[in-house]
Amino acid sequence: MLPILQRLASKASASFSPARHPVRTLIVTPTRELAAQVEESVRTYGKYVSFRSCVVYGGVGMQPQVEALARGIDILVATPGRLLDHVEQKTVDLRQVEILVLDEADRMLDMGFIHDIRRILALLPAQRQNLLFSATFPDEIRELARSFMKDPANVEVARRNTPAELVAQVAHPVDAQRKRELLAHLVKSNDWRQVLVFVKTKHGANRLAEQLRRAGVEADAIHGNKSQNARTRALEQFKAGEMRVLVATDIAARGLDIEALPHVVNYDLPHVAEDYVHRIGRTGRAGSEGEAVSLVSHEDRPLLAAIERLMNRKIENRAVPGFEPGTVSPERKSAPERQRQPRPQPRQNQQRAPQQRQPSQQPRRQGRPQPPRAVQAQDSAYEDQIREARARMLEEGEAVPPPQGRQPQQHAQPRPGEGKRRRRRGRRGGQGRGPNAASPARSSRQQQWDPRRSEPREPVERAYHQPSTQHVKVTHKPRRTLSGFVGALLGRKPEDSKKEE
Numbered sequence: 001m002l003p004i005l006q007r008l009a010s011k012a013s014a015s016f017s018p019a020r021h022p023v024r025t026l027i028v029t030p031t032r033e034l035a036a037q038v039e040e041s042v043r044t045y046g047k048y049v050s051f052r053s054c055v056v057y058g059g060v061g062m063q064p065q066v067e068a069l070a071r072g073i074d075i076l077v078a079t080p081g082r083l084l085d086h087v088e089q090k091t092v093d094l095r096q097v098e099i100l101v102l103d104e105a106d107r108m109l110d111m112g113f114i115h116d117i118r119r120i121l122a123l124l125p126a127q128r129q130n131l132l133f134s135a136t137f138p139d140e141i142r143e144l145a146r147s148f149m150k151d152p153a154n155v156e157v158a159r160r161n162t163p164a165e166l167v168a169q170v171a172h173p174v175d176a177q178r179k180r181e182l183l184a185h186l187v188k189s190n191d192w193r194q195v196l197v198f199v200k201t202k203h204g205a206n207r208l209a210e211q212l213r214r215a216g217v218e219a220d221a222i223h224g225n226k227s228q229n230a231r232t233r234a235l236e237q238f239k240a241g242e243m244r245v246l247v248a249t250d251i252a253a254r255g256l257d258i259e260a261l262p263h264v265v266n267y268d269l270p271h272v273a274e275d276y277v278h279r280i281g282r283t284g285r286a287g288s289e290g291e292a293v294s295l296v297s298h299e300d301r302p303l304l305a306a307i308e309r310l311m312n313r314k315i316e317n318r319a320v321p322g323f324e325p326g327t328v329s330p331e332r333k334s335a336p337e338r339q340r341q342p343r344p345q346p347r348q349n350q351q352r353a354p355q356q357r358q359p360s361q362q363p364r365r366q367g368r369p370q371p372p373r374a375v376q377a378q379d380s381a382y383e384d385q386i387r388e389a390r391a392r393m394l395e396e397g398e399a400v401p402p403p404q405g406r407q408p409q410q411h412a413q414p415r416p417g418e419g420k421r422r423r424r425r426g427r428r429g430g431q432g433r434g435p436n437a438a439s440p441a442r443s444s445r446q447q448q449w450d451p452r453r454s455e456p457r458e459p460v461e462r463a464y465h466q467p468s469t470q471h472v473k474v475t476h477k478p479r480r481t482l483s484g485f486v487g488a489l490l491g492r493k494p495e496d497s498k499k500e501e
Contacts (some may be wrong), residue, residue, distance in 0.1 A: 001038075001042060001043055001045050001046075002045060002102070004025055004075075004099055005045055005046050005049060005051070007053075007370075008025065008051065008074065008075075008098075008099075008125070009049055010159075011024065012049055012051060012074075013050060016101070017072070018070060018071055018072035019072070020072065021052050021071075021072030021073060021074050022072070022074075022093065022096040022335070023073050023074070023075075023076045023092065023093065023094060023097055024074050024075070024096060024097065024098045024099065025074065025075045025076070025097070025099040025101070025103040026076050026078070026080060026094065026097045026099070026100050026101070026120075027076070027077045027078070027103060027123070028079070028080060028083070028100075028101065028102055028103070028108060028117070028120065029077065029078075029079060029104065029108075030079070030080075030103075030104050030107045030108055030254055031079070031112060031251050031254055031256075031302070032057040032059060032228060032231070033231065033232075033251070033256055034103065034104070034254055034256065035055050035056075035077050035078065035079055035234065036055055036057070036232075036483055037256070037257055038077050038103065039053055039054070039055035039077040041043070042075050042077065044073075051074045051075060051077070052071070052072055052073050052074045052075070053073065053074065053075040053077065054068045054069060054075075054076055055076075055077040055078065056076070056077075056078045056079070056082045056086060057078065057079040057082050057228070058079060058081055058082045058085075058228075059227060059228030059231075060228050060229075062082075062085065062086075062089075065082075065091075066086070066089075066091045066133070067448040069086065069092050070091070071092050071422045080108075080113055080116035080117065081116065081122065084116060084119060086122070087123060088248070093122055094120075095122045095123075095124075095125060096125070097124050097125060097128055098128055098129065099128065099129045099131065100121075100128055100130050100131070100134075101131045101133070102117070102130075102131070102132045102133070102270065103133050103134075104133070104134055104254045105132035105134045105137070105141065105145065105459070106134045106136055106138060106141045106274065107134075107254055109141050109144050109145065110141070114144070114230070119306070121148055129151050129191065129301060130148070130152075132145055132149075132152075135277055135278055135281055135437060136277055136278065137272040138274065157256045159269050164435075166284040166288065166289045166290065166477050167280050167283055167284035167289075167290045167291070167292050168289070168290070168291045168292070169280065169291075169292045169294070169305060169315050169316065169319070170292070170293055170294070170315065170316050170317075170318050170319050171293075171294040171295075171296045171315045171316065171317050171497075172284075172294070172295055172296065172318060172319065172323070173296050173297075173317060173324070173325050174294065174295055174296070174297060174316075174320070174323050174324075175297060175298075175326070175327075176297040176298070176299060176327060178323060178329060179267060179295045179297065180208060180211050180212070180215075181323070181329060182295060182320060182323045183197070183208075183212070183265065184212060184215040184216075184217055184322070185320070185323070186265075186293070187212075187244065187245060188216075191245055192236070192244065192262070193241065193262075194241065194244065194258075194261060194262055194263065195244060195245045195246070195262075195263045195264075195265055196238075196248065196258070196261060196263070196264050196265070196282055196283075197245055197246065197247045197248070197264075197265045197267050197447075198248060198249070198250065198265070198266050198267060198268065198270075198279050199247060199248075199249060199256070199267050199268045200249070200268040200270070200271075201249070202221075202223040202224065202249060204268070205221040205222070205223050205247045205249055206221050206223075207249065208221070208247050209221040209245075209247045212245055212247075217244055217245055218242075218243050218244045218245065219243065219244065219245035219246070219247060220234045220237070220238075220243055220245075220246060220247070221247045222234050222246060222247070222248045223248065223251060223328070224236060224249070224251055230306055233305060234246065236417065238258070239258055239259070244248060244375070247267075250270065250278075251277055252457065253299050254278060256282055257285065258282060259285075260285075260288050261282055261283045261285070261290060262290055262291065263283065263290070263291050263292075263293065264279060264280050264282055264283045264284065264287075264290065264291070264292045264293070265292075265293045265295065266279060266280075266292070266293070266294040266295065267295055268300075269294060269300045269303040269307070270303070271298065271301075271303065273306045273307045273309070273310040274310065276307045277310075277311070277404070278311075279292075280292035280496065294315070296317075297325075298324055298325065317426050320482055337418050380419045392417075438450060463483060
């Protein structure tokens with residue numbers, strides 16, 4: 001930042017007019033936390049220079065940012081997405097930018113941000129100075145950078161892809177299911193007060209933070225799904241020492257500056273070996289010593305080998321007693337012993353034991369299911385009523401109809417969908433397909449003789465269709481011929497055509 005401030009010092013203006021403070025320097029960062037730290041450094045280093053700076057990033061309201069941009073800005077620090085939002089709303093003008101800075105350029109130029117960076121480059125003047133900063137610079141990113149830079153100069157302060165020499169690196173082999181237990185053991189036994197833990201996924205960060213809190217370790221998670229206020233609050237608590245463990249994704253591995261951070265733990269090894277250098281670079285800063293611990297399971301060995309090839313050095317493997325691969329935790333050892341012990345019977349079961357129903361000794365009936373007892377009682381009552389009605393009719397001298405057997409009611413289970421069809425028929429008032437058609441079941445009940453009545457019902461007379469005796473005259477339609485068709489076209493009658501034939 002100091003060279004940029006020195007170059008812009010000659011054009012500094014103390015005027016309050018926004019026109020005298022156009023955007024001259026644009027600094028683009030991949031994360032919100034890094035953007036806030038860079039803007040804080042600009043205000044700190046340019047405290048005695050008449051510069052105006054502003055930071056814009058997502059996750060917060062745009063109106064305060066719009067008002068700050070309207071007052072005039074000399075140095076603008078932004079993330080790509082929110083910067084393009086202001087460009088679309090025409091609240092920022094980038095036509096007078098003199099210096100473009102891409103911090104963490106390897107991340108800014110990968111497939112995640114390259115499209116936004118190309119859109120931003122199209123808005124800038126062709127004559128400008130481009131500065132790219134990163135701890136790792138793969139060859140692919142170098143070739144991409146040359147596509148929009150003219151004769152770039154390469155400045156290296158250390159060997160490529162090498163971490164700080166003050167960072168002690170160690171790998172602890174452990175089973176994947178015991179990583180959380182080993183992490184809690186290291187924090188408690190070594191009395192670590194400030195630990196930054198890196199995981200691969202956002203869901204894994206939340207789950208690990210919750211598990212550590214249950215184990216009695218103060219922890220919180222920071223990742224892209226959390227609001228900016230929650231991320232800022234968790235980061236401030238971690239920097240102040242109020243929180244022992246901060247679980248983060250790779251969002252915190254890029255440029256996050258935590259003063260004198262003593263420990264960094266790779267709970268999950270990164271799939272990209274360069275990210276390992278950025279992760280352990282959060283410790284051992286400004287001449288202070290640090291320690292980088294990696295929890296390596298059997299599945300992580302290929303990733304560890306790729307990291308060692310990138311750094312061209314071996315990482316010390318040190319097994320923690322009691323957590324060697326293949327060992328079982330004491331909690332799991334005690335679980336089978338608890339299972340072998342007989343479970344005491346509850347008192348309620350002991351009291352109800354004499355009252356339990358004995359199984360029936362009668363063989364189960366096979367074949368058609370029998371109707372319930374209530375239905376059988378109903379049938380017997382119906383037969384009694386029939387007999388009483390017949391006896392009363394004999395006493396009165398009335399004609400007694402012949403006895404009719406009653407079919408027992410079937411109580412079979414309805415087929416799927418049959419209940420719905422019956423309910424629809426009930427709502428329609430018993431009508432079938434036609435508008436005046438009655439349901440067969442209801443018509444049979446209406447025509448059935450009821451023995452409880454004093455007089456039998458009149459039989460329903462059905463009107464059958466009698467064949468007609470009238471003579472039906474059958475006429476045969478003459479066959480059409482070509483001559484008849486021509487005669488019809490000429491207007492002749494059929495009799496005339498027959499005569500001609």
